[in-house]
Amino acid sequence: MLLIHCPYCEEDRSELEFRWAGEAHVVRPENIAAISDEEFAEFFFLRNNEKGLTYERWRHIHGCGRFFNAARDTVSDRFLMTYKAGLPKQPLPVAEKFAAIAEEKSVETWEQTEGDAR
Amino acid sequence: MAELDSNIATRSLPLSGVHGGSAAVRLEPAQPAERINLRVGAEDVSALSAALGLDLPVKPKTSSSANGRTALWIGPDEWLVFADGGGSIGSSLTQAAASSNVVHSATDISHRNTAILVSGPGAAATLNAGCALDLSLDAFPIGACSRTLFGKVEIVLLRTAENTFRVEVWRSFSDYAFGLLSEGARDAAL
Numbered sequence: 001m002l003l004i005h006c007p008y009c010e011e012d013r014s015e016l017e018f019r020w021a022g023e024a025h026v027v028r029p030e031n032i033a034a035i036s037d038e039e040f041a042e043f044f045f046l047r048n049n050e051k052g053l054t055y056e057r058w059r060h061i062h063g064c065g066r067f068f069n070a071a072r073d074t075v076s077d078r079f080l081m082t083y084k085a086g087l088p089k090q091p092l093p094v095a096e097k098f099a100a101i102a103e104e105k106s107v108e109t110w111e112q113t114e115g116d117a118r
Numbered sequence: 119m120a121e122l123d124s125n126i127a128t129r130s131l132p133l134s135g136v137h138g139g140s141a142a143v144r145l146e147p148a149q150p151a152e153r154i155n156l157r158v159g160a161e162d163v164s165a166l167s168a169a170l171g172l173d174l175p176v177k178p179k180t181s182s183s184a185n186g187r188t189a190l191w192i193g194p195d196e197w198l199v200f201a202d203g204g205g206s207i208g209s210s211l212t213q214a215a216a217s218s219n220v221v222h223s224a225t226d227i228s229h230r231n232t233a234i235l236v237s238g239p240g241a242a243a244t245l246n247a248g249c250a251l252d253l254s255l256d257a258f259p260i261g262a263c264s265r266t267l268f269g270k271v272e273i274v275l276l277r278t279a280e281n282t283f284r285v286e287v288w289r290s291f292s293d294y295a296f297g298l299l300s301e302g303a304r305d306a307a308l
Contacts, residue, residue: 001250008194009178009264014250016267062267064178064193 021057132289140307142240148233158222169218190263237282240306247302
């Protein structure tokens with residue numbers, strides 16, 4: 001079972017209590033009526049879907065009920081850091097960053113083993 | 119002609135009459151209680167505390183009791199407050215909260231929730247049958263509380279003594295919760 005640190009409950013809790021809530025730090029335009037259709041599509045529909053380090057919103061729905069932000073490695077599924085909603089994008093602590101890179105190299109991905117090997 | 123009883127409509131608890139447990143654990147429905155779900159901003163917590171006559175806890179996973187009322191920290195701006203009584207409609211807790219004269223939300227959930235008391239040396243093991251929290255005394259001391267999952271249903275768990283827990287659960291989920299607790303109790307006694 002994955003443990004996720006809730007910044008409001010201040011402890012690690014079971015993943016069962018949490019829900020994923022999409023990409024973090026998507027900023028709503030100041031005047032949304034003035035933007036073009038392309039800009040609206042970019043804001044509303046299009047997400048980066050990055051491989052590796054991503055910033056996501058999560059919700060501790062069966063605990064304190066709060067939304068918060070998490071930095072997660074989508075290759076290893078490891079949570080690198082969580083912080084409260086409303087804070088700007090936080091830099092990763094350096095030690096975590098190196099651990100994440102080492103982890104990424106040791107993880108067997110589908111592309112490495114099954115796909116067209118690069 | 120027989121006299122009509124004036125008390126025609128009586129409420130019964132969703133779990134009234136049930137009992138369960140094992141050699142290690144006792145399961146029983148708690149007495150009816152008045153309950154509110156309280157939401158209030160950080161700046162008005164002290165006003166609500168004064169109105170309710172108990173200090174609303176502001177530290178995660180803690181509770182406080184005074185004057186027959188108990189307040190459980192659920193989230194940074196959310197509390198579950200319960201008090202004895204509550205057979206009738208209308209809650210003295212909402213009235214007490216309203217007397218604070220500050221902006222808040224107090225929703226009467228006296229009859230939305232029901233509670234199960236789990237007591238005995240196997241109480242923690244019984245709850246861990248469906249609950250992933252660490253229930254050791256270090257991690258979850260007396261007075262600790264949390265909203266969490268028990269099997270498939272959401273509960274609010276409060277430790278009232280070393281070997282006693284109160285499980286607050288929605289009334290429509292109470293059959294499921296009691297059933298899973300009964301199975302946990304059987305396993306805890308093995």
